[in-house]
Amino acid sequence: MSFEIEKIAQLARIKLSEEETQKLGSDLNAILQYIEQLGRIPTDGVEPTSHVFNLENVFRKDEVKPVNVRDKALEHAPLRESFFFKVPKVVDKES
Amino acid sequence: MNQKYEAVIGLEVHVQLATQSKLFSGAPTHFGAEPNSNTTPICMGWPGTLPVLNEAALKLAIKAGLALNCRIAERLKFDRKHYFYPDLPKAYQISQYDMPVNGKGSLTIELEDEQGGLQIREIGITRAHLEEDAGKLLHEGIKDGSLVDYNRAGMPLLEIVSEPDIRTPAEAYAYLTALKAILQYLEVSDCNMEEGSLRCDANVSVRLIGETKFGTKTEIKNLNSFKAVQKAIQYEIDRQIEIVEGGDRVVQETRLWNDVKSQTFAMRSKEEAHDYRYFPDPDLVPFTIDRETVEEIQKSIPELPAARTQRFMKECGLSRYDASVLVGDKKLGDYFEAVIATGADSKLASNWIQSELLAILNERKIPIENSPVGADALAGLISLIQKNTISGKIAKDVLPMMFETGKTAEVIVKEKGLVQVTDTKLIEEVADRVLAANPKVVADFRAGKGQAVGFLVGQVMKETKGKANPKIVNEILTQKLS
């Protein structure tokens, strides 16, 4: 299995320089090769572990806990406008 | 629509569950708050924060599932669905991938067919799962960017996915109407489309009748009303048939409905192949639903619209149409029941609510539950009609006065001296005057033009300023003319 680094980098939204693409690509191929040893371990009928404990049904009550963090959050935002966070124009309107 | 084709339609409906706090945080859910004020560090996805499931949201989801005949999961989990977008604060949405709370179910819809008969169809529900909402982006009037408001982020949603069982825009409309009614009856959601607590996307494809394979589908978004859903689906069906007829292929894509232009448009932004990289959210534990909980929730389910319609038909003698209109909005049905609980005649009540009352409310954009003329007040007006204290015609004048003044019908009738004249002597005097003044009409009547009596009744009513009992007027005139 070889690592399709450009595709994965797009998916992860990380731009890579030519040099990084080379270096990380070869690192990751080596790591993948190492990881592939797991293929040799028989796991038929083994349940995957998502949690180390069999905890279940952890809820909270439907109660409002007013923690308005707007001002604190906006104070340090990279870019804001009045009470909003601001980002470059999102284009998803019709053509 | 070209008769050779049929449409295959599936609907994805997102409803906001009626909880006080968000799905995984204690932020409030009320509509209309200042931007970014209904937030906690959790629903804003602040680094280090963790979700904890709101128990009420899960119970509401199960309640909806039961009412939609879904198989309720014994065990469920939450998964992360990854994509990057400014309105998605964690770059993943907590949703349910392969173990949704509600599995397969169904919803029965009723439609009038072309002959005016009743058609009943069952539409399959694929699943209905819990997930958190994203925030909201604002673009209007901002040249150099978009603004993000996270008030909606983390709101509890139930995504109800239908099977591709729907065949016509009218069925889609009926499906949405029925679904909305059920969810409102359950008090699972207020289903207010304007406030975004009900949203619908439609998947549409066309194929030749008899074909078993599906055609290429498009997904239509930006549907702001049930009418828009119906129109957009019709537009899309026509568009796709035209493409296929022209020998081209439909492109699988997301299209946006433009209500003003009444057209769908392909989204401008190039869509990448989605790879959501679902995996079980390690921050949330799995959940099990035991039978007792399901039974308890089952018991809390009230009478649903279908049953109520039947009851209104059977017990109140309403037509299916009238019953459906009253039942279609739970609060309207409740209002109707409150009126007839006072002893008011149910047909009269149904007519008065559906014609006069709703006309005024709609004109003033007041929802039924906020009607200044309450059920008791309307019942009072109806009782005056039933007792012949006033005529229906007078009553139509009294109702707006009730809206204006807030006074009861009885008080208004008394103050304005609108009590109906049932004194036959008085009516006879007026009738004589009218007959004397209209010899030509009387001659016409005698010559066999029966409808002439209507004119004469009208003249008597006019003379008595509408207060005469029309029935008595009619009797007296008929008697005098014969």
Add this chain to the structure above:
Amino acid sequence: MTDDLYKLTLTEAVRFAGENSAAPLLDALRDRVAAVNPKINAILRFDPKRVIQADPRETVSTGLNGVPVAIKDNICIDGVETTCASKILKGHIPPYHAAVIQKILASGGTLFGQCNMDEFAFGSSSETSAYGLVRNPWNTECVPGGSSGGSAAAVASDMAFAALGSDTGGSIRQPAAFCGVVGLKPTYGRVSRYGLIAFGSSFDQIGPLTKNVEDAALLMNVIAGHDPMDSTSVNVPVPDYVKGLKRDVKGLRIGLPEEFFIEGLDGEIEKSVRQAAETLKRLGAEIKTIQLPHTPQSVAVYYIVAVAEASSNLGRFDGVRYGFRADTRDLKDMYLQTREQGFGAEAKRRILLGTFVLSSGYYDAYYLKGQKVRTLIRHDFAKAFEEVDLILSPTAPTAAFKIGEKTDPLSMYLSDIFTIPANLAGVPAISLPCGVTSEGLPIGLQLMGRHFEEETLLRAAYTFEKEIQLKQKPQVVSAG
């Protein structure tokens, strides 16, 4: 005495502050940090004028008497920049306190200094910090270990009485071993993760790095316990860990896993660790060889599952709400460039690997397979703990290595082979000093216990520590 106040252990400092006040302690630390930190860069942020304490309106126990605890830079402090030693979080000011921070403040503790680390805790050497690498106080040519290298080095060099670190695959224990201090990774679920900026959510635990075992017990008393804000926090009663300390290992069954004493394990370390086992045996413990057959697979499992979780957890660093944002006019470029410029090479490597193992078509072969082998590793531990009460091993295969020595990521990953299994199984584990190499670098001994049996770990560690009475101190300490 007053001149040497920075040398106090946490327990001693708390006693001192109770009898006098915390002010002289704070002064001593200020001077110490000013003198030592420039040499090792263990403390990332330190405002000598600002000591963070509990809101005076809140009820606070006097337990810690105003004594400060240093905090790894991935634990959120309300109103104080917290960066995970990453450029992408430069200027990120959390609007809330992590659960452990609330607990420290509520126990009368204060906060003073945030510790450097590997960027986002990705690393075993504290070389990947965007704010400069950390040096080992025993030998400044060597790494302090990682990722809690700053916390370990700060404690080892007496710039902090105690510190909090986080441990996903050994990030508390390995630097504790490299710096000659005590580091405890609690049972998964023992300490709330709320406010810990996540790396591998199903592995991460916050724990103490301290000068001795007693201090670790004291800090555990403060931070352990169920938190309704963390769904994975477990509601098991918390014992008084300090009261549980006694010099007694009689009858304790301790297992040495065969798979840990392998090629690649440094000879001096093996000798020292086996000697430690002998010491415990002499004190009445029963020592036996056990098997943890899937140990060789643990690094592979970890580098699938933990990086998958990491790639997901780090998606939120997009420049929209906090931290660094690249200046772009296009939205997609904002994502691509913010993350290009904001993340260091190791973070990129792990995000890409994690994205890959979750991506369509590879999920079953990698992520799911990893989670299944993880189950086998958990079973290994469950089986072993039927036979023994504790598992003893080296913390790391070598002592602290030289800065810049490990350039190949895989060889760096493999240096965590002895610490990763405890995270995969969620069991508690402690590292404590058991000797010094001929080159004068500390050696760490690891003890692993059953879920929620930190008390047993601490008791065995305490007994051992009291018995051997190590005297060596790091070079910068003696020089400082």
